[in-house]
Amino acid sequence: MQGEATLRLLDKADREIFKLPREVKGAIYDFQHKFRRDPANPGLRFKQLKGHPRLYSARVNQDYRALLLHAGDSDYILVAVKHRKDVYDNLDRFAYQINPVTGGIEFLDLVSIEETIHSGASRPDPRPGPAPEPVPTPEPKTLFAAFTAEQLLSLGVAEPLIGLIAKITTEDELLGLTEYAPQLTTEVLLALHDGRTYEEVLDQVTTPVAADEPVDAEDYQTALTRPATQVTTDDTALREALEDGFERWRVFLHPTQRKVVEREYSGPARVSGGPGTGKTIVALHRVKHLVDRLGPGDDTPVLLTTFNKNLAADLRQRLLVLAGNETARRVEIVNIDKLATQIVADAEPGGHRRWIDDTKALQEWEHLLDEQGETRWDAEFLHSEWSHVILGQSINSRADYFRARRAGRGRPISREDRAAIWQLVERYVKRLDEKEVWTYRQVAERAARLEIERARRRASYEADQISSVKVQRESGIWHRPRYRHIVVDEAQDLSAAHWKMLRAMVPEGPNDIFLVGDTHQRIYGNYVSLGSLGVNIRGRSSKLTLSYRITQENLKAALGILGEEEWDDLDDKREDLSGYRSVLSGPRPVLRPASTWDVELDALVDQIKEWDTPALSSIAVCVPRRDMVAQVENRLGKAGIKAVAIGPDGPKLWDAVHVGTMHRFKGLEYQRMILAGVADGLVPSDRALQYEHTDPLRYRRELRQARSLLFVAATRARDTLVISWHGQKSRFLGSQESPGHPGLPG
Numbered sequence: 197m198q199g200e201a202t203l204r205l206l207d208k209a210d211r212e213i214f215k216l217p218r219e220v221k222g223a224i225y226d227f228q229h230k231f232r233r234d235p236a237n238p239g240l241r242f243k244q245l246k247g248h249p250r251l252y253s254a255r256v257n258q259d260y261r262a263l264l265l266h267a268g269d270s271d272y273i274l275v276a277v278k279h280r281k282d283v284y285d286n287l288d289r290f291a292y293q294i295n296p297v298t299g300g301i302e303f304l305d306l307v308s309i310e311e312t313i314h315s316g317a318s319r320p321d322p323r324p325g326p327a328p329e330p331v332p333t334p335e336p337k338t339l340f341a342a343f344t345a346e347q348l349l350s351l352g353v354a355e356p357l358i359g360l361i362a363k364i365t366t367e368d369e370l371l372g373l374t375e376y377a378p379q380l381t382t383e384v385l386l387a388l389h390d391g392r393t394y395e396e397v398l399d400q401v402t403t404p405v406a407a408d409e410p411v412d413a414e415d416y417q418t419a420l421t422r423p424a425t426q427v428t429t430d431d432t433a434l435r436e437a438l439e440d441g442f443e444r445w446r447v448f449l450h451p452t453q454r455k456v457v458e459r460e461y462s463g464p465a466r467v468s469g470g471p472g473t474g475k476t477i478v479a480l481h482r483v484k485h486l487v488d489r490l491g492p493g494d495d496t497p498v499l500l501t502t503f504n505k506n507l508a509a510d511l512r513q514r515l516l517v518l519a520g521n522e523t524a525r526r527v528e529i530v531n532i533d534k535l536a537t538q539i540v541a542d543a544e545p546g547g548h549r550r551w552i553d554d555t556k557a558l559q560e561w562e563h564l565l566d567e568q569g570e571t572r573w574d575a576e577f578l579h580s581e582w583s584h585v586i587l588g589q590s591i592n593s594r595a596d597y598f599r600a601r602r603a604g605r606g607r608p609i610s611r612e613d614r615a616a617i618w619q620l621v622e623r624y625v626k627r628l629d630e631k632e633v634w635t636y637r638q639v640a641e642r643a644a645r646l647e648i649e650r651a652r653r654r655a656s657y658e659a660d661q662i663s664s665v666k667v668q669r670e671s672g673i674w675h676r677p678r679y680r681h682i683v684v685d686e687a688q689d690l691s692a693a694h695w696k697m698l699r700a701m702v703p704e705g706p707n708d709i710f711l712v713g714d715t716h717q718r719i720y721g722n723y724v725s726l727g728s729l730g731v732n733i734r735g736r737s738s739k740l741t742l743s744y745r746i747t748q749e750n751l752k753a754a755l756g757i758l759g760e761e762e763w764d765d766l767d768d769k770r771e772d773l774s775g776y777r778s779v780l781s782g783p784r785p786v787l788r789p790a791s792t793w794d795v796e797l798d799a800l801v802d803q804i805k806e807w808d809t810p811a812l813s814s815i816a817v818c819v820p821r822r823d824m825v826a827q828v829e830n831r832l833g834k835a836g837i838k839a840v841a842i843g844p845d846g847p848k849l850w851d852a853v854h855v856g857t858m859h860r861f862k863g864l865e866y867q868r869m870i871l872a873g874v875a876d877g878l879v880p881s882d883r884a885l886q887y888e889h890t891d892p893l894r895y896r897r898e899l900r901q902a903r904s905l906l907f908v909a910a911t912r913a914r915d916t917l918v919i920s921w922h923g924q925k926s927r928f929l930g931s932q933e934s935p936g937h938p939g940l941p942g
């Protein structure tokens with residue numbers, strides 16, 4: 197063999213490599229350079245392994261050998277690095293195949309897997325709580341006895357593992373097996389063990405990753421290009437994977453993630469998925485994919501936008517890590533309200549208006565109602581009517597408001613009422629004008645109109661250019677589209693005006709808009725129907741279902757919070773979380789009642805002390821109300837625990853416990869989360885509960901939003917989740933209660 201070679205790293209091989217001594221990792225670094233430059237270099241002692249036509253070994257250092265799978269031509273995959281004695285003494289331990297279901301390449305070291313099964317058997321139970329009474333069992337039952345080998349194979353389980361799987365009797369052994377087993381085998385076995393039926397697993401786990409075409413078991417070259425082959429995508433990625441602090445999401449995408457990232461879409465596309473399924477990761481990879489395909493002379497940027505400022509900052513930082521400066525330079529990353537403000541500021545330079553948030557906007561309503569002596573409607577109702585019905589549908593006149601749809605808005609209002617409300621809204625807007633302030637929604641609405649007008653002028657300019665030779669070449673930029681592509685994260689919280697603005701910013705066509713979001717996590721009450729806003733996602737929707745953040749235990753608890761509520765798909769259809777699952781496991785969530793808020797605060801301090809970790813920012817405390825944030829901060833401070841509130845721009849300090857209201861936790865994640873004050877009256881709030889009899893529709897909407905808020909908060913934990921309350925436990929935590937004991941109703 198002569199000339200250069202490519203070398204990729206197979207998923208999970210990095211895990212074993214990571215555990216090798218430092219000097220061996222250094223040697224691998226040198227090895228991969230040499231190998232790529234010239235695999236025939238005699239110093240590498242590159243040779244085929246007996247009985248394995250595609251498997252080769254090569255020298256890393258005196259004691260260690262790299263195992264390389266030949267995919268064809270000069271393409272190799274690094275599948276393991278092992279001590280010399282573990283390579284040549286027992287060659288039967290190695291197996292590889294193209295999975296007949298997915299068409300992805302899989303490698304197995306049966307001895308390593310067997311070892312981890314046995315170490316799994318002696319693993320300590322990660323879940324606290326009373327130890328189960330030992331029950332004498334004559335014959336341990338195997339976990340997968342109910343399924344035939346044919347069934348397991350048809351679900352995509354790796355054939356060489358069938359024998360080992362038949363012997364598994366405990367969950368810990370199963371977790372041991374999954375450490376080095378191929379991804380699909382792991383997912384299938386855990387889903388079956390979780391109680392899903394064969395048909396459910398086929399439908400939810402296997403089919404989404406099955407190959408689209410018949411699989412040729414010998415064509416490794418084609419297999420290498422399939423999303424189901426989880427390898428680093430290029431040579432540089434392999435080098436990164438060996439570095440300290442390597443983040444796997446950068447190179448190993450799940451096959452369903454890779455599919456949605458690389459697909460060609462004929463128009464706007466939507467990716468949904470429960471918390472932690474990698475929607476943000478997918479949005480970042482999609483941006484990279486789109487930039488990689490831009491022509492060299494194409495300087496129209498790609499827009500990456502999200503809901504708030506600190507998430508935008510996080511996206512920028514992660515895009516730099518993923519794709520580097522050159523790519524990031526071609527991407528505009530900005531939160532949606534800032535984008536709208538820029539548009540308005542550019543169009544109306546010299547404006548002095550300040551933004552006000554919803555709390556301030558409500559105060560203004562209250563003052564207006566007091567001054568007018570108006571008691572028929574409260575500030576909340578009027579603010580919501582103005583924001584969601586009037587601004588939400590771009591209503592400009594009284595006549596249009598008379599005709600406006602108010603579906604799902606709560607109590608019906610007469611024509612006479614509408615006339616009075618319209619008058620109040622006019623006075624309110626005038627009041628804000630005089631004070632030179634405006635709400636984010638007003639800015640978004642104004643920006644949408646400006647962009648629609650700009651798009652209209654651009655379209656007529658283009659039409660003129662085509663139809664008339666006399667149009668001069670103008671140097672103005674208004675006739676260029678603002679963006680080539682738009683990618684949106686946290687799509688569930690954007691308002692109708694935001695979507696109208698975005699729609700006008702990018703020409704309709706292939707890959708124009710790519711949005712990711714989860715309507716179960718909608719916390720700002722913006723219900724939209726994308727189709728009616730010109731963002732037609734029909735036929736271009738996909739779903740991610742495997743959570744990389746949440747453990748199975750926390751996932752069950754979080755799903756319990758959602759209850760029987762119904763959710764939409766941003767486009768007037770229903771959406772659910774069927775298939776949502778995890779392969780991670782950890783401690784069960786802890787439910788902790790307290791008699792008073794004071795006692796709850798004491799327990800919170802004790803809990804953090806008990807964790808006794810120097811990594812304070814791996815801990816977060818989430819509370820339902822702003823005043824409680826200050827109280828928690830205060831109490832932690834008194835106990836000598838450094839704490840900091842999460843502000844609108846995110847947390848200011850990184851060596852402190854982060855404390856915030858539920859809204860502030862959107863998009864974040866922490867090793868350990870405490871949700872405090874999860875009591876009825878707070879979650880949902882008394883304010884929401886007051887509508888139960890007066891306005892049932894509104895009551896339902898408020899309750900759904902409160903559920904979503906608690907769902908967002910509870911799904912931020914990577915590992916430990918503690919939920920506490922004082923007084924009456926929140927109705928969203930289910931009916932079972934076992935004070936002092938861990939566990940939540942599933």
Ligand SMILES: Nc1ncnc2c1ncn2[C@@H]1O[C@H](COP(=O)(O)OP(=O)(O)OP(=O)(O)O)[C@@H](O)[C@H]1O
Pocket residue numbers: 444445446448449450453469470471472473474475476477478714717743744745862863864865911
């Ligand atoms: N392919 C992957 N490999 C490894 N880790 C991944 C992968 N995809 C996602 N993750 C990790 O899972 C976690 C959740 O990812 P991400 O934030 O993208 O999920 P999300 O769906 O946007 O979550 P949420 O809806 O809760 O905000 C992150 O820590 C991320 O690094």
